[in-house]
Amino acid sequence: MEHILTILTFLFGLFKLSSESVITMPSVVGMKDSKVNLECRYQSTAVWYIIQWKRLYPNMESETITTLKNDGKSSTPMPIWEGIRDDNFRTRVRTSVYVDVTSVDFTLSIHEFSCNDTGMYVCQVVGSDLLKNATNLTITAKPEAPRVIDDEVILEENDTYTLECTATAGIPVADLRWYYKIPGSSDFVRIDTESEQEVLDLDDCSQKAIQKIDVIVNPETDGIIYRCKVESDLLNEEERNNFHDDVLLKLPKKIVPQPEYRMPQTKPPDSNRANSISGYLTLSLTVLVIITALL
Numbered sequence: 051m052e053h054i055l056t057i058l059t060f061l062f063g064l065f066k067l068s069s070e071s072v073i074t075m076p077s078v079v080g081m082k083d084s085k086v087n088l089e090c091r092y093q094s095t096a097v098w099y100i101i102q103w104k105r106l107y108p109n110m111e112s113e114t115i116t117t118l119k120n121d122g123k124s125s126t127p128m129p130i131w132e133g134i135r136d137d138n139f140r141t142r143v144r145t146s147v148y149v150d151v152t153s154v155d156f157t158l159s160i161h162e163f164s165c166n167d168t169g170m171y172v173c174q175v176v177g178s179d180l181l182k183n184a185t186n187l188t189i190t191a192k193p194e195a196p197r198v199i200d201d202e203v204i205l206e207e208n209d210t211y212t213l214e215c216t217a218t219a220g221i222p223v224a225d226l227r228w229y230y231k232i233p234g235s236s237d238f239v240r241i242d243t244e245s246e247q248e249v250l251d252l253d254d255c256s257q258k259a260i261q262k263i264d265v266i267v268n269p270e271t272d273g274i275i276y277r278c279k280v281e282s283d284l285l286n287e288e289e290r291n292n293f294h295d296d297v298l299l300k301l302p303k304k305i306v307p308q309p310e311y312r313m314p315q316t317k318p319p320d321s322n323r324a325n326s327i328s329g330y331l332t333l334s335l336t337v338l339v340i341i342t343a344l345l
């Protein structure tokens with residue numbers, strides 16, 4: 051009997067060493083404003099355990115978000131929310147639990163994922179041992195389609211004008227690039243602008259990128275189209291092709307020289323013309339007199 055117990059204890063020890071683990075993804079990248087899942091798998095056959103998701107702040111302070119406790123009786127334990135300080139965060143988090151013979155999956159989902167939610171999340175288990183593992187949660191966001199302030203600009207030859215392209219830049223900040231197409235050519239040519247794009251904060255979690263370029267027009271480039279594109283690995287094929295805005299640059303319409311126009315009254319009296327007018331007047335008067343006479 052004693053031997054059997056010893057052997058069982060030994061086997062249980064081996065089993066514990068080889069099988070107990072808490073598995074989390076070392077890092078997770080969430081898409082801004084979407085849902086992000088933090089998964090924690092407790093691999094064990096234990097029926098008594100406490101699993102917690104905690105948030106670890108940069109100052110090393112930790113906050114317990116939710117606790118899943120099983121006292122050995124429940125096959126479907128219910129997580130309990132802890133006193134989360136940030137009400138906004140509390141309204142956007144959910145949990146899901148999946149219990150298997152050899153593991154417990156305890157997933158924390160964050161909805162409308164935002165910059166404030168990024169950081170270290172720790173899954174801590176008290177079972178036969180104290181085990182923990184962490185996930186570094188970071189954020190990414192697609193840039194939006196760029197806008198060029200002007201649609202069409204008429205410029206005098208050799209006058210300099212500054213075109214301005216703006217876009218909500220995404221995370222990490224995407225690049226805005228200028229291209230041009232000369233009339234008659236079919237391809238846009240990329241311009242290697244030296245100027246750095248400006249980046250302005252729109253709010254806590256989004257930035258605006260601004261890329262400017264100085265342009266001139268001459269008779270050879272009259273009708274040139276400048277195109278601003280946003281370039282980011284996060285864009286899909288369709289977005290890559292559509293996220294751009296164009297501006298047309300033209301010289302003013304050439305004024306064809308015409309003889310000077312003068313108001314009739316400023317014209318020196320033309321004897322022929324004066325004659326014809328007086329002739330016309332005489333005729334009209336005569337007709338009028340005849341009509342009056344007839345009536």
Ligand SMILES: *[C@@H]1O[C@H](CO)[C@@H](O)[C@H](O)[C@H]1NC(C)=O
Pocket residue numbers: 071072073074075076181182183184
């Ligand atoms: C943490 O999780 C990783 C899997 O992402 C796993 O390889 C590692 O062993 C775990 N660490 C601990 C202490 O359980």
Ligand SMILES: *[C@@H]1O[C@H](CO)[C@@H](O)[C@H](O)[C@H]1NC(C)=O
Pocket residue numbers: 138164166254
């Ligand atoms: C993010 O955190 C900052 C500073 O703690 C706070 O001012 C801001 O309101 C938070 N933003 C959101 C969307 O919760």
Ligand SMILES: *[C@@H]1O[C@H](CO)[C@@H](O)[C@H](O)[C@H]1NC(C)=O
Pocket residue numbers: 077170186187188
């Ligand atoms: C989390 O990941 C980010 C981006 O990869 C990195 O800059 C940061 O140092 C990481 N934080 C920790 C605590 O590992």
Ligand SMILES: *[C@@H]1O[C@H](CO)[C@@H](O)[C@H](O)[C@H]1NC(C)=O
Pocket residue numbers: 207208268
């Ligand atoms: C514009 O610049 C070009 C090259 O410098 C010059 O040849 C041309 O005469 C200029 N045109 C005007 C209208 O100033």
